Every structure is written in C-alpha cells, then in structure tokens.
Amino acid sequence: MGNQKLFKGSLQTIILQLLASNEKMYGYEITQKVKELTKGELNITEGALYPALHKLEADGLLDVEVANVGNRLRKYYKLTENGSKETANKVSEMQEFLRTMQQLVNPKFSLE
Amino acid sequence: MKITNNQIEDLYQFTRKHFVYHYDVQTELVDHLANDIEEIWLENPQLTFEQARDQSFKKFGIFGFMDVIEAKQKQMNKRYQKIMWRFVKEWFTIPKVITTTLIFLSIFSVLKIRHSEYVLLGTLFILAIFDLINLSKLRKNQKKKEEKLEKVFLLEAMIEQTRNGFTGLTFINLFNFVNLTKASFSDLENYWLVLISFSATLIFILFYVTGYVIPQKAEELLQETYPEYKLVKNL
Incomplete structure (x- = not known):
C-alpha cells in the first residue's frame, strides 16, 4: 500500500488514541481495530506494532496486564496516567500537522 | 476452528x-x-x-521477529537501568552513605601511600578471582536451566548476563587505567585523588549492586516487572 510510509510516523499516536477510547487492548486486537476503523485502508504491520508498543511501555506511557484466555496467556496494554496526558498532546500535535499539510497540499487560492 | x-x-x-x-x-x-x-x-x-x-x-x-526482539531488548535495558539506579541511589542516602564515605576515604588514604598502585592492583586481583569463582558457579546453574528448557524471562537473563558483562568490563578497564597512569598516584594533586577515589567508589558500588544486590532480589524484581511471573513459574 502506497500510504504505509506516511502513516508509520503516526503509529504511536494511533495506538495511544485507540487505548484512550478502549480501556485495555492486546496487540492483535489493535491491528484488527485499525483495519476495521479504516475499512482496510490502513494495515498495521506486526513488525512495526510490537516495537512501538514496547517503546511506549519503556517510556512509561503504557502499563501491562496479563490474563489467561483459554489455553494461552494474553498481554493487555493500557494507558498510564502519563500516557493519558501524552495522548492529548500527541493528538493535538497530529491535528496541527494535518492542518499544515492541508495548506501545503491543497492551498486555497484567493484574489488578494 | x-x-x-x-x-x-x-x-x-x-x-x-x-x-x-x-x-x-x-x-x-x-x-x-x-x-x-x-x-x-x-x-x-x-x-x-x-x-x-x-x-x-x-x-x-x-x-x-527480529524487530520485536530488538525493541523488547531496548525496553528492558531501560528498565534494568532504572532498577540499577534505584539501588545505587540507596548508597547515597542515610544510613548507607556512611559505608560509601568509608569506602571513599579508605581508597583515598590508600592512594596517598607510596606505590599505592600495587596495593590497588593487588586488591583488584583478589576481587576479580573471588568474582570469577562466583561467576563459574552461576554459569553452571544457567546451563542447567537452558538444558531443562526452563522458561527464562528476558529480565531474568539480563540480571545474570549484565552481571557477567559489567564485572568483566570494570576489571578490564581498571587494569588499563592503572597501566596507563605510569605516574604513581601519591604524586598526584589532591583533587585528582578525590576524583579517582570517587570514581572508584562509584564503580565499586555499581559492581556490588549489579553483581550481588540485584541477583539476590531477582525474584522480587521479576514479579514486579511481569504480572504473569508467579502464574507461569507455578505451572
């Protein structure tokens, strides 16, 4: 997919935002949720998702919880207090960026 | 299905x-x-x-899985460092700071003696041998674990390995350090001696923390890091 490169830099923001609206999620659930929300337009690759999750965990933005589901253990991620604050920052940064990009890519012409 | x-x-x-x-x-x-x-x-x-x-x-x-392994390793390094500093800091608060000061003062006074580098080298040599004996014991244990295909957690392995790496590095560098400074310590200015004593004290504490304190508390630290640790080890 051509737009994969564009969205790679936004991966952390996407993960944080998803966790802000769903109390706790596991890795596979995140990939599926993104696919569902974007109607298959975006595909988080496994090789990018887990490194991003581990980095966020190392930065103290995420906390983990482990549950026994049937015959296996499942690792859930949820936001820490710091994580919630950072989500708000990152999301507003992202919106700012989108507005700027909009102006660059699609400038409004005026007669002035 | x-x-x-x-x-x-x-x-x-x-x-x-x-x-x-x-x-x-x-x-x-x-x-x-x-x-x-x-x-x-x-x-x-x-x-x-x-x-x-x-x-x-x-x-x-x-x-x-390489990217995943690498990211996980980085995350664990950060966590390990945090744990390490937590224990090192203890040595600079009451009551342990008294021991730290004593170590510092004894290194400093040894440095003041003529030909102190031989005393230092001798002490290091004894410490190194003592530590190597401990290491070989640990290695045997680790091998047994690997052979039994026990479930080894990343932090668990790091606690054991960092100990190896850190000890080796410290000693190799200190030997170099002593070899490099051909001038005898007792001729150096006092502020150099303070600096050297302080660094040596810090290295000694780091060595002690990574080599002995953290491995002793491993069980506790692993439970704190991994919510599933107890669950898995009891399986």
Whole structure:
C-alpha cells in the first residue's frame, strides 16, 4: 500500500488514541481495530506494532496486564496516567500537522 | 476452528526456532500468531495448522521477529537501568552513605601511600578471582536451566548476563587505567585523588549492586516487572 510510509510516523499516536477510547487492548486486537476503523485502508504491520508498543511501555506511557484466555496467556496494554496526558498532546500535535499539510497540499487560492 | 493446546506448544517452539529465547517475548508472539491463525482459518478453513502459521509469520516481514526482539531488548535495558539506579541511589542516602564515605576515604588514604598502585592492583586481583569463582558457579546453574528448557524471562537473563558483562568490563578497564597512569598516584594533586577515589567508589558500588544486590532480589524484581511471573513459574 502506497500510504504505509506516511502513516508509520503516526503509529504511536494511533495506538495511544485507540487505548484512550478502549480501556485495555492486546496487540492483535489493535491491528484488527485499525483495519476495521479504516475499512482496510490502513494495515498495521506486526513488525512495526510490537516495537512501538514496547517503546511506549519503556517510556512509561503504557502499563501491562496479563490474563489467561483459554489455553494461552494474553498481554493487555493500557494507558498510564502519563500516557493519558501524552495522548492529548500527541493528538493535538497530529491535528496541527494535518492542518499544515492541508495548506501545503491543497492551498486555497484567493484574489488578494 | 480453535487452536489446541498442542498447537500452542508448537507455536512456542516455533518462536524459539526463530531466535526468540525468552518466555515473556514468546508469550506475546504466541498469542498474536494464535489469534491470526484462527482468523485465517475463518476465511480458509482448508489450510493446515502449519500453512496458516507460516502465512501468519510472513506478515512479520523478512526480518521475522527480529524487530520485536530488538525493541523488547531496548525496553528492558531501560528498565534494568532504572532498577540499577534505584539501588545505587540507596548508597547515597542515610544510613548507607556512611559505608560509601568509608569506602571513599579508605581508597583515598590508600592512594596517598607510596606505590599505592600495587596495593590497588593487588586488591583488584583478589576481587576479580573471588568474582570469577562466583561467576563459574552461576554459569553452571544457567546451563542447567537452558538444558531443562526452563522458561527464562528476558529480565531474568539480563540480571545474570549484565552481571557477567559489567564485572568483566570494570576489571578490564581498571587494569588499563592503572597501566596507563605510569605516574604513581601519591604524586598526584589532591583533587585528582578525590576524583579517582570517587570514581572508584562509584564503580565499586555499581559492581556490588549489579553483581550481588540485584541477583539476590531477582525474584522480587521479576514479579514486579511481569504480572504473569508467579502464574507461569507455578505451572
């Protein structure tokens, strides 16, 4: 997919935002949720998702919880207090960026 | 179709074959593969377990689990450092700061003696031998664990390995250090001696913390890091 490169830099923001609206999620659930929300337009690759999750965990933005589901253990991620604050920052940064990009890519012409 | 217990076991072996050696990292990947395989079966129920598994593994890209392992390692390094500083800091607060000061003062007064470098070298040599004996004991234990294919967590392995690495590095560098400064210490200005004594004290504390304090508290630290630790070890 051509737009994969564009969205790679936004991966952390996407993960944080998803966790802000769903109390706790596991890795596979995140990939599926993104696919569902974007109607298959975006595909988080496994090789990018887990490194991003581990980095966020190392930065103290995420906390983990482990549950026994049937015959296996499942690792859930949820936001820490710091994580919630950072989500708000990152999301507003992202919106700012989108507005700027909009102006660059699609400038409004005026007669002035 | 649902994944069976045997297939879960097979997935653990599969991750091990692809260079994921630590149980905590394996577990997350196994759950991911299992979910994905079940999803693949919904669309293509005719696929065998192995086919579905390989299809799922391909999604990790040409480097397989490497990126995941690397990121996990970095995260754990950070955590290990945090744990290390937590214990090192203790040595600069009451009451341990008294011991720290005593170590500092004794190094400082030894440095003041003529030909102190021989005293230092001698002490280091004794410490190194003492530590090497301890290390070989630990190595044997570790080998036994590996042979038994025990579930080893990443932090668990790091606690043991950092100890090895740190000890080696410290000693090699200190020997170099002593060799490099051909001038005898007692001729140096006092502020140099203070600096050297302070660094030596710090190295000594780091060595003690990574080599003895953290391994002793390993069980506690692992439970704090891994919510699943007790659950898994009791299986």
